[in-house]
Amino acid sequence: MTTSSETSQDSPVSRYRRWNQLLELLAAEGQLQVERAAAELGVSAATIRRDFDELASQQMLARIRGGAVAQGVTYDLPLRYKTVRNPSEKQRIGVLAASLIQPGQVVGLNGGTTTTEVARALAMRADLNAITGAPAVTVVTNALNIATELAVRQHIKIVVTGGVARPQSYELTGPLATGVLDRVTLDVAFLGVDGIDAASGATAQNEGEASTNQLLAQRASRVVVVADGSKVGRRAFALICAAAAVDVLVTDSSLTREAAARFEEVGVRVLTA
DSSP states (O other): OOOHHHHHTOOHHHHHHHHHHHHHHHHHHSEEEHHHHHHHHTSOHHHHHHHHHHHHHTTSEEEETTEEEEOGGGGSOOHHHHTTSSHHHHHHHHHHHHTTOOTTOEEEEOSSHHHHHHHHHHHHOHHHHTOOSSOSEEEEESBHHHHHHHTTOTTEEEEEOOSEEOTTTOBEESHHHHHHHTTOOEEEEEEEOSEEETTTEEEESSHHHHHHHHHHHHTEEEEEEEOOTTTBTOOOSEEEEOGGGOSEEEEOTTSOHHHHHHHHHTTOEEEEO
16 A cells, blocks of 8 residues: 555656656566565555556556566657656756857757757857847757747747657657758757767667767767766667767766776767766
8 A cells, every 4th residue: 555655755756757767677677576666666566556557558568467568668768757867967968068059050959858958058048048130049950849948949040850750759750850951061969869888889779860860960060979977888779970970978977087088088078067
């Protein structure tokens, strides 16, 4: 039975964080029993049963007797669940990354929670807000959520690619997206990634996203990867670009000196927020 304290603390953010943990456990193990999940997360079995039922209704897992099994989408969590991961670190990364942009530049942004923070930080920069007449900055993005947030900012010009929307990331991919990117040039491309490693490069879980993000990088004079410490040293399925193609990595203070040195050896400047 769920305790009163557990119920009172079950805000949307804490619930999403718990769902995220459940989905990651399922992705790693393929099957999860209610009792084990309850012990792992420190909540009641009744809470886990409700979580499983809700996630099953969203087709994020399949219910079985006494537990749940993973479905194909669990390796690539929807953006609304990812937003609770390391929020303060991502906000700091976003502010630092946005500070690299000069007025008048053309900026590329792919989808993701960290690039969303970059977009928000750009929108809040006082010096850019003060510019009248010409756009203070032009943003080219394949992320629907970023375009929506920035469309109301009169000092920012928004260019949105076409393409097919992925519900996991709100990113537009495919030939319609690449058709637009083939026709633009960017001063800086900010890339959110699922993994970044000095040996393996920048990677994404979905090959369609990786292909579009690769083109964003190719169209830019400067490539900046924004990634919190949980992404550094990890490899995902599909290659975006080699580490040598990345000019700057903006990450958090969890990055070790040894890891930073490995990136610097291949020509990547490391900034920690």
